[in-house]
Amino acid sequence: MFITKYIQEVWGAVRSLATGLRRTMYYFTHHKEIITQQYPDNRETLVLPERFKGEVIMPHDDKNEHRCTGCTACELACPNGTIKVITKFDIKPEGKKKKAIDKLVYHLELCTMCNLCVQACPSDAIKMAQTFEHSVFDRGLLTKILNNPGSKIMDGVE
Amino acid sequence: MWSFSGLATGIDAWLTQRFNPALSLTIEMVLAGIAVITLFAVLGLVLVLMERKVSAWMQIRLGPNRVGPKGILQSLADTLKLLVKEGLTPNSADKLLFNFAPFLAIIVAMLLMAPIAFAKDLQLWDLNIGVLYISAVSSIMVISILIAGWSSNNKYSLMGAMRSGAQIVSYELSAGLSVLSVVVLVGSLQVSDIIKSQADGWWIFKGHIPMVVSFVTFIIAVTAETNRAPFDLAEAESELTAGFHTEYSGMKFALFFLAEYVNVFIVCAVGATLFLGGWMPFHIGHWQGFNHVMDYIPSSLWFFGKTFLLIFVIMWFRWTFPRLRIDQLLNLEWKYLLPISMVNLLVTTAMAILGWHF
Amino acid sequence: MFEEQGITPEGDLIVNVGPQHPATHGVLHLVITLNGETIKKVEPHLGYIHRSIEKMCESLSYRQFIYVTSRMDYLSAHINNHACALCVEKGLQVEVPPKAQVIRVLLDELTRIASHELWWGAMAMDIGAFTPFFHAFRERETINDIMEETCGARLTMNFMMPGGVMQDLHPNFQARVKSFIQQYKHKIGEYAELLTGNIIFKNRMKNVGVLSPEDAISYGCTGPTARGSGVSCDIRKLYPYEVYGQVDFDEILETGGDSLSRYMVRIREMQQSIRIIEQLIDGIPEGDFQAKTKAVLKLPKGEFYQRVETARGELGVYIVSEGGTTPYRIKFRSPGFSNLSVLDRIARGGKLGDLVAMMGTLDLVIPDIDR
Ligand code: SF4
Ligand code: SF4
Numbered sequence: 001m002f003i004t005k006y007i008q009e010v011w012g013a014v015r016s017l018a019t020g021l022r023r024t025m026y027y028f029t030h031h032k033e034i035i036t037q038q039y040p041d042n043r044e045t046l047v048l049p050e051r052f053k054g055e056v057i058m059p060h061d062d063k064n065e066h067r068c069t070g071c072t073a074c075e076l077a078c079p080n081g082t083i084k085v086i087t088k089f090d091i092k093p094e095g096k097k098k099k100a101i102d103k104l105v106y107h108l109e110l111c112t113m114c115n116l117c118v119q120a121c122p123s124d125a126i127k128m129a130q131t132f133e134h135s136v137f138d139r140g141l142l143t144k145i146l147n148n149p150g151s152k153i154m155d156g157v158e
Numbered sequence: 159m160w161s162f163s164g165l166a167t168g169i170d171a172w173l174t175q176r177f178n179p180a181l182s183l184t185i186e187m188v189l190a191g192i193a194v195i196t197l198f199a200v201l202g203l204v205l206v207l208m209e210r211k212v213s214a215w216m217q218i219r220l221g222p223n224r225v226g227p228k229g230i231l232q233s234l235a236d237t238l239k240l241l242v243k244e245g246l247t248p249n250s251a252d253k254l255l256f257n258f259a260p261f262l263a264i265i266v267a268m269l270l271m272a273p274i275a276f277a278k279d280l281q282l283w284d285l286n287i288g289v290l291y292i293s294a295v296s297s298i299m300v301i302s303i304l305i306a307g308w309s310s311n312n313k314y315s316l317m318g319a320m321r322s323g324a325q326i327v328s329y330e331l332s333a334g335l336s337v338l339s340v341v342v343l344v345g346s347l348q349v350s351d352i353i354k355s356q357a358d359g360w361w362i363f364k365g366h367i368p369m370v371v372s373f374v375t376f377i378i379a380v381t382a383e384t385n386r387a388p389f390d391l392a393e394a395e396s397e398l399t400a401g402f403h404t405e406y407s408g409m410k411f412a413l414f415f416l417a418e419y420v421n422v423f424i425v426c427a428v429g430a431t432l433f434l435g436g437w438m439p440f441h442i443g444h445w446q447g448f449n450h451v452m453d454y455i456p457s458s459l460w461f462f463g464k465t466f467l468l469i470f471v472i473m474w475f476r477w478t479f480p481r482l483r484i485d486q487l488l489n490l491e492w493k494y495l496l497p498i499s500m501v502n503l504l505v506t507t508a509m510a511i512l513g514w515h516f
Numbered sequence: 517m518f519e520e521q522g523i524t525p526e527g528d529l530i531v532n533v534g535p536q537h538p539a540t541h542g543v544l545h546l547v548i549t550l551n552g553e554t555i556k557k558v559e560p561h562l563g564y565i566h567r568s569i570e571k572m573c574e575s576l577s578y579r580q581f582i583y584v585t586s587r588m589d590y591l592s593a594h595i596n597n598h599a600c601a602l603c604v605e606k607g608l609q610v611e612v613p614p615k616a617q618v619i620r621v622l623l624d625e626l627t628r629i630a631s632h633e634l635w636w637g638a639m640a641m642d643i644g645a646f647t648p649f650f651h652a653f654r655e656r657e658t659i660n661d662i663m664e665e666t667c668g669a670r671l672t673m674n675f676m677m678p679g680g681v682m683q684d685l686h687p688n689f690q691a692r693v694k695s696f697i698q699q700y701k702h703k704i705g706e707y708a709e710l711l712t713g714n715i716i717f718k719n720r721m722k723n724v725g726v727l728s729p730e731d732a733i734s735y736g737c738t739g740p741t742a743r744g745s746g747v748s749c750d751i752r753k754l755y756p757y758e759v760y761g762q763v764d765f766d767e768i769l770e771t772g773g774d775s776l777s778r779y780m781v782r783i784r785e786m787q788q789s790i791r792i793i794e795q796l797i798d799g800i801p802e803g804d805f806q807a808k809t810k811a812v813l814k815l816p817k818g819e820f821y822q823r824v825e826t827a828r829g830e831l832g833v834y835i836v837s838e839g840g841t842t843p844y845r846i847k848f849r850s851p852g853f854s855n856l857s858v859l860d861r862i863a864r865g866g867k868l869g870d871l872v873a874m875m876g877t878l879d880l881v882i883p884d885i886d887r
Contacts (some may be wrong), residue, residue: 010494013715017479023709024216024478024647035654036220051668051686079580114583114674115682128668217650313522313531317553317868387644388716396539396642396872478710480717481644483869484553 048130053113056083056106057129058146065154066147068125070101077120082110090152100153108134108142163279190282194271198420205419206233208466209473216477237412245408248311255309260406260413262302267420269295273349274427277437277458281350288349289341292428293334296383299421300326303385303392303402306414310405318401321484322392326383328491333379335499336372339506340432343369353436360435368506373433375499380425381472382487384418388479389487426468430461434468437461524549528556535564539642539872542882546859546871553867558860566886573846578604578678578813581843586672588850589884591631592826594623597676602757603822603833604678607815613804616680617758618796623663623675625789626693629700630659631827632782632789639779639876640711643720643869648710655700662692678813680806693797697790704787712783721776725862725874728773735861736854739829740785741878744778746771751825763795775870778877814841828852828879852884 027033039046048054060066070087088102104126118126126146136142169189173182207222207230214221222229247256273288275281285291300323307319341347344355355361361369382389393401403414430436437457441449482490522530529550535543543564549557569588573581582600586593598620605612612620637652660670666686667673675682711717732742742749750767752760768784770777815837823832829851836845855878863874 016713016715016718019709020478020711020714021474023706024474027218028212028215028474031215034215034218034220035657036218038220038223049665049668049686051666051683052664053668077579079576079583112583112672112674113669115668116580116583116674119677119682213646217647218654219650313529321553390644391869394644394869396644397868399538477647479645480640480711480714480720481869482716483720483867485867486716486719 048132050130051128052130052132053115053128054131055108055113055129055134056111056117056126056146058104058126060148060151061154064148064151066125066151067123067154068101068104068121068147069123069153070099071122073120073122074117074126077116079114079116080110080112082107082112083117101147104146106144106146108144109139166279194268194282197271198268198416201423202416202419203233203237205423205469206236206415208469209419212470212473213477216474240412241409243408245410246405248405250311251405252309252311255305256405257410259302259306259309260410260417262305263299263417264413264420266295266298266302267417267424270421270424274424275349275353275431275436276461277456280458284348284350287347289337289347289352289428289432292424293330293337296421296424297326297330299383299417302417306406307402310402312405314398314400314404315402318392318394318398318404322385322402324484325385325389325391325487328488329379329382329389329495332375332491332495332499333383335496335503336376336379337428337432339368339372339499339503342503342507342510345510349431349436353431353438356435356438357441359441360433360438362433366509368502368509369433371502372499372506373429375495375502376429376433377468377471378495379491380429381475382491384421384425384472386418386422386472387476388481390476390481391484391487394481422469422472423465426465426472427461429468430464434464435460436464533871535561539875540882541638541880544856544880544882544885548868548871550868553869555863555866555868555871558863558871560856560859562886564886565883567883569887570846570848574843577841578815578843581846582677583672583674585848586674587883588848588887589826589828589831589852589881590671591634591881592627592828593672594627594675595824595826596831597674598624599822599824599826599831599833601676601678602824603820603835604813604815606822607818607820607835607837608678608809608813610679610807610809612680612758613807614759614801615803616805616807618800619681619685619805620676621758621760621763622693622793622796622800623667623673623681625792626659626662628789628827629786630656630663632786633659635782635827635876635879636707636711639873639879642872642876643717645711645714645717648707651703651706651710655696655703658696658699662689662696665689665692677806679809680804682806684805685800690797690800693793697794697797700790707783712779718776720869720873721779721877722774724775724866724870725877726772726774727858727862731858731861732773735858737829737858738851738854739825739827739879740768740778740781741829741855741858743768744770744781744877745773749830751823751830755823757822757824759796760792763792765792775873775877782879812841814839815843823849826851828881828884829855848887850884850887852879852881856880856885 058066058068070085072085072087075083075085084105085101086103086105087099089097090100091097113128115128118128134142170182170186173185176182177185210232211221222232225231225235247253270292272283273281273285273291275284303322304319307315307322310316340352340361343361344352346352358364362373385392393403398404403411406414437460439449439452439455439457439460441452524530531548531550532545533548534540534545540546545561545564547559547561548555567587569584572584576584582597585596585600588596633652633656637649640648640652663673664670666683666689667675727737727741727745729745729747732745732747737747738749746769748754748767748769753767765788768781768788770781815835817839818837820835820837821832823830830849831851832849834847834849835843838844859874859878863871866874
């Protein structure tokens with residue numbers, strides 16, 4: 001029948017709208033469902049997972065020693081020339097010349113956090129840090145030198 | 159007991175004592191104007207904040223919470239931002255009309271404030287054709303939108319304006335018809351009469367099902383008339399970027415924005431007046447004690463409570479439903495709402511003649 | 517003079533939608549001829565986000581070029597990387613350890629769900645419902661958190677590499693995926709309440725943008741777009757790669773061909789992805805997550821092609837090698853490009869409001885189209 005079909009149609013339409021309204025009302029009244037994180041306020045409690053790729057750093061131990069041998073594997077692995085390894089020759093006590101890094105230049109503004117350099121490094125000298133607030137006012141600050149001044153290579157790392 | 163009419167007569171007496179009648183009338187008008195403008199500003203701020211909070215909570219967000227305690231100053235900050243922004247006028251726009259349109263919108267909204275009874279005896283102008291006045295003046299709104307769309311010389315604006323024209327003209331019919339059904343029952347167009355007739359019960363309760371139907375039609379129609387979602391085709395942002403106000407910026411945009419919210423307030427106030435008894439407190443039959451308690455709540459609170467309830471319903475719609483398409487929108491009006499409200503008006507008339515309501 | 521005013525000689529209006537427009541979700545430029553509200557012609561203009569990814573890849577080694585492909589279809593970054601890794605492995609003839617295969621498929625399916633979630637929210641926003649967008653993001657964020665924990669990034673993970681995956685799964689992975697499945701099953705009903713069942717939504721989608729199966733085939737549509745027209749084209753079923761041959765799932769087909777069918781395909785596909793994940797999550801095999809590969813990868817001279825099913829359809833990777841360390845030529849067959857080309861065909865005669873529904877259900881990702 002035409003008229004019952006018409007009424008059924010209207011009723012079905014109203015019901016479908018009412019279910020939607022009920023759902024939004026549920027969220028309107030249940031504030032514990034809110035998922036907003038208030039970012040700058042929750043800095044203290046904000047924990048990033050340990051694998052988060054934020055920037056490349058070179059860890060140093062308390063004797064200011066790192067593990068980098070200057071092999072340039074990371075420079076070769078990087079797809080966009082972010083890392084530049086500048087080497088020098090150290091004179092060992094026994095008189096042998098040995099290659100070591102002078103500077104490991106890292107351009108944060110070019111880095112895509114692809115993790116390839118970390119994978120390529122044979123002596124685990126570099127790793128990813130869990131930082132993410134990278135913005136600065138001067139882009140020159142984004143070019144970093146990863147090895148600390150005066151640092152030298154750890155004993156036993158070839 | 160203290161009342162607004164006492165206050166008004168007091169001011170009137172004080173003024174006429176000191177000045178000649180013409181001057182005192184002018185001063186009274188200026189006072190009323192200032193009151194309306196203040197109300198405007200406050201309403202704009204409150205409603206924008208309310209909308210943002212309502213939408214945020216429905217969308218599992220927090221909403222504005224940085225400016226001022228719990229974010230209550232957010233809309234003030236936004237207004238300040240809009241005030242200092244440059245009001246651009248496109249090169250190829252019709253400069254006069256382009257700058258005139260937002261003012262027309264705001265003037266219409268202001269005119270509509272006149273016959274609304276905010277509380278017992280608090281009414282600017284209780285003219286004998288109050289309801290008719292409201293429906294007549296509110297139709298001017300569409301002209302400001304059309305002017306804005308046309309003068310911007312932008313295709314999006316033009317299409318938004320055309321959509322809005324078709325939409326408002328159609329939905330005015332069913333809004334008018336559902337208003338009429340109340341008028342039929344009351345037998346008067348005067349706002350104070352309509353409110354007085356609801357002293358023993360609001361129309362939505364004593365008018366049986368036909369009143370409920372016309373209430374629902376009214377809410378749907380005014381949602382469309384004020385261009386609110388799900389009928390916001392005039393500014394459908396995913397189709398027309400911002401519709402008729404695409405080219406507006408700064409304070410001129412803010413005026414449109416304000417006019418939209420004030421219009422929402424006005425239509426909800428009208429709805430509350432017609433169907434929910436305006437400032438009349440909620441009474442149940444012969445429960446004297448209960449009715450007494452209700453009477454202690456000030457009438458302005460009743461009015462604003464009911465109005466904001468309706469505003470909340472309209473916001474609730476907006477944040478739940480997807481937008482209709484233009485042909486579906488017109489279908490809904492001409493094939494469903496208009497026939498329903500016409501039949502409804504007939505039934506209401508029969509009811510009024512036979513005296514079937516309480 | 518007509519051109520100046522943007523009017524055709526017949527008096528139709530020419531409207532530029534984009535490249536900056538809220539509905540195109542990116543820098544797509546559509547030139548639309550309108551007769552009133554009715555669309556007479558749609559002409560997509562591309563190239564606003566062309567980054568020459570194919571050319572770029574020619575100068576990168578076989579390990580390096582994979583990360584660039586995350587930037588094509590950024591919503592299924594994992595699957596893009598997967599396709600490249602598979603293609604290189606084909607050339608190298610490396611056997612991927614079973615554990616790596618399972619990990620890859622798990623991550624692929626999670627990516628697919630995340631991508632469909634975003635599509636769902638964005639499409640709802642296009643047709644005017646704002647609230648679903650945020651609800652979709654709630655589930656998507658959970659997946660992103662899982663990804664972040666295992667892969668270290670939320671969008672462009674670069675986790676697949678020739679021979680396997682970069683790292684082992686995080687110890688929390690299994691538990692978190694399981695809790696996500698619980699959350700998802702709990703919340704999926706809301707999607708129907710908010711949108712799928714809604715009468716306004718249904719009317720907006722039904723019989724809008726009807727794509728016939730013939731057109732779907734002749735325009736080269738793939739993925740949910742073609743499956744909405746009843747064309748069977750799921751690469752996971754037709755040419756199974758990795759462990760897809762061993763898991764039990766259905767290829768979703770709808771026969772309507774309209775926007776609602778395409779919508780339903782994606783909604784139901786998410787459930788199939790959940791099904792695949794449920795089958796695999798408990799039985800992750802022991803062993804290596806990476807096959808032993810040489811330090812410098814060299815593909816033998818020849819041509820290699822591999823296709824996979826991304827969230828948008830069939831992605832083909834075609835590598836021509838001259839035997840060196842970098843590809844001689846690389847070509848990506850992106851699903852978005854063919855799916856976009858059908859827009860003019862289905863949009864004609866529809867209303868302007870339909871256009872956003874059609875674009876929404878074609879699920880366009882502009883960087884994927886331009887590359
Ligand atoms: S993370 Fe990638 S882009 Fe960044 S320095 Fe390492 S290899 Fe280069
Ligand atoms: S960081 Fe690692 S790969 Fe790079 S130069 Fe040092 S040792 Fe070699």
